[in-house]
Amino acid sequence: DAGVTQSPTHLIKTRGQQVTLRCSPKSGHDTVSWYQQALGQGPQFIFQYYEEEERQRGNFPDRFSGHQFPNYSSELNVNALLLGDSALYLCASSFEARPLSPLHFGNGTRLTVT
Amino acid sequence: GIQVEQSPPDLILQEGANSTLRCNFSDSVNNLQWFHQNPWGQLINLFYIPSGTKQNGRLSATTVATERYSLLYISSSQTTDSGVYFCAVVPGGSNYKLTFGKGTLLTVNP
Numbered sequence: 001d002a003g004v005t006q007s008p009t010h011l012i013k014t015r016g017q018q019v020t021l022r023c024s025p026k027s028g029h030d031t032v033s034w035y036q037q038a039l040g041q042g043p044q045f046i047f048q049y050y051e052e053e054e055r056q057r058g059n060f061p062d063r064f065s066g067h068q069f070p071n072y073s074s075e076l077n078v079n080a081l082l083l084g085d086s087a088l089y090l091c092a093s094s095f096e097a098r099p100l101s102p103l104h105f106g107n108g109t110r111l112t113v114t
Numbered sequence: 115g116i117q118v119e120q121s122p123p124d125l126i127l128q129e130g131a132n133s134t135l136r137c138n139f140s141d142s143v144n145n146l147q148w149f150h151q152n153p154w155g156q157l158i159n160l161f162y163i164p165s166g167t168k169q170n171g172r173l174s175a176t177t178v179a180t181e182r183y184s185l186l187y188i189s190s191s192q193t194t195d196s197g198v199y200f201c202a203v204v205p206g207g208s209n210y211k212l213t214f215g216k217g218t219l220l221t222v223n224p
Contacts (some may be wrong), residue, residue, distance in 0.1 A: 032213075034209070038153075040218065042214030042216050043200075043214050045212065056211055088155050102159055103145075103147065104159065105159075110155065
């Protein structure tokens, strides 16, 4: 039973560029959430996707956008990268029909913006 | 929004020692999870414990929802226990939006 998988594991980009991160949820899960973890901080909620729509959003600018595909996998896109976007980006999946169950996290994508 | 406070922020132990990590939260919760983040950034589920007590080997956790706190106990610590321990909650009425504390950095020395 595959867990949450994310790609790539590491990425280096230049200020102003755009980046796309990918996530495949745990088998049987249909909801995907994205988190940003800056160095020395706890993860911060970016947004959540369910039924291919953004359902909740944290305090992040519109430069951060996402998408969910019919197979429940998801992408996180960040435009006009800033140095402050350097962070570990974590994807978490869950099953909508079982709201009182734990979230499962992937190993993350470490993004460095130079 | 809900506030999650973890203590202590840093903890240094000798191998074999026991420790207790605390998580206080400011409002009712539907979900509470404890995670261990290893030095490579991998976030590992330890416990899903919105209430009650659970044990898994040398680790155990207790959540007293009515008093809005949770405790994580680590017994006979090992160097592999080193890392950051996070408490994260889903506020009542919310759906899966985990709010994390700032974590406890645990260092276990041989």
